[in-house]
């Protein structure tokens with residue numbers, strides 16, 4: 001069994017993807033060809049924002065946002081302690097200081113109470129200027145943006161939505177990647193909307209920031225590529241990836257998002273009887289998840305390593321996203337802790353992600369649940 005069966009997806013979409021790739025090869029416009037702009041318009045329309053700019057990857061997308069806001073040395077940027085490394089890495093790379101915030105143990109997303117405590121602690125110390133909060137839509141579930149927006153308004157912070165895993169999620173009728181002042185996503189192959197290499201995008205309603213990010217994306221260009229008004233990056237999405245993403249976005253909209261949610265609901269139903277050993281993911285009322293991962297929380301009594309090894313013997317792959325909170329990463333050993341992060345630390349020890357993707361059959365899910373149940377009960 002595959003953890004995320006991208007080859008099966010390709011088999012389903014093969015005629016359209018092969019055509020898109022062949023057309024790009026024949027076009028000769030390998031950088032910034034017509035599919036790039038077309039895709040950006042389709043993505044902006046899907047998400048419901050004014051501007052979408054694609055770029056080289058999800059990490060660069062976060063960097064473009066920080067650069068547009070001029071975030072740098074002396075600035076504090078609040079980041080959930082339980083996330084993929086890139087969410088915090090970009091802050092340090094710009095010379096700003098990441099301040100790690102605890103997460104909610106049920107949603108796995110940034111905890112607004114812990115954020116309030118962290119802001120107070122930073123202000124009381126008086127060394128750093130609180131500038132922004134990076135809210136990650138972890139495993140596909142949008143963060144608690146109503147609470148975060150209230151805090152950000154009061155504290156005059158920018159909200160950066162890291163929607164690398166969130167694309168396709170929603171709160172009410174509003175789609176993920178539209179909740180931040182700027183939002184980002186990643187098209188890394190295993191993300192909800194993935195390409196065949198690296199890719200990413202930024203989203204915003206703000207004209208000025210969109211223009212700045214467009215400049216930073218191509219060597220800080222001014223009037224032209226050879227008029228350089230600021231120090232920028234080389235961070236474009238290849239035409240080939242854009243053409244592939246146009247095909248994949250259609251499949252995502254027409255059935256993949258529904259199918260992956262169906263898979264998650266099958267898991268929820270079949271794992272309900274194992275509540276003594278594990279908790280299934282919590283999706284709050286009114287929220288929609290893109291189901292980037294199906295991550296269960298194991299009870300303290302369960303030996304995660306043994307369980308993973310037992311499943312692996314049955315050809316069932318599992319992953320631990322993520323084994324180390326940001327505050328415990330070696331690279332951040334010199335970063336000061338302003339609040340404690342007990343939930344993030346517990347999650348890192350007890351989460352387990354099961355195989356999930358839109359092309360997973362009910363029989364596959366049944367098999368995972370049966371084997372999981374056998375191992376837990378014996």
Ligand SMILES: *Cc1c(COP(=O)(O)O)cnc(C)c1O
Nearest residue numbers: 057058059084086087164186188
């Ligand atoms: C994948 C990911 C990123 C980085 O995206 P890349 O395209 O791999 O650079 C950033 N944040 C989160 C939460 C991610 O999952």
